[in-house]
Amino acid sequence: MNTSDNKPRRILFVCLGNICRSPAAEELFRTVVADHGDLDGWIIDSAGIGSWHTGQLPDKRMRIHAARRGYSLRHRARQVSADDFDRFDLIIGMDSGNISDLRELAPTAESMSKIVPMARYFTMATRYDHVPDPYYEGAEGFELVLDLLDNACRNLYSRLS
Secondary structure (H helix, E strand, C coil), X not given: CCCCCCCCEEEEEEECCCCCHHHHHHHHHHHHHHHCCCHHHEEEEEEECXXXXXXCCCCHXXXXXXXXXXXXXXXXXXXXXXXXXXXXXXXXXCCHHXXXXXXXXXCCHHHHCCEEEHHHHCCCCCCCCCCCCCCCCCHHHHHHHHHHHHHHHHHHHHHHC
């Protein structure tokens, strides 16, 4: 990702339905960037592979767990579009299924090179090589996802700044 010019850096986080992992990643990353006083230099968004939840707020359970940590998830779900590959410099998938789907959607080889897994930015000791979907899990699933995303978002910012 070219960061040498004065253009904002543009990052898109992607999960299956855009109601749990990717809107949480969007907000956590936005918070990390804001904490460094650098928000004007970034465009941060999230989307889902599918359109099932288009227009909806994030899953209520994710909003509750995020709020306990001081995050407010207000993003409205949307589906990834072909235009996203032109609009964003980096497209981060939460798991291998998301990565595979994004590669199928990528219109060019250059677009495909923008796709990376969120797990690339994990530094904490974990048995996970992806961000697991907490949708069918209990409270511990949402807490785990927030822990993984917090670690990955901080590391992503450090690598890109």
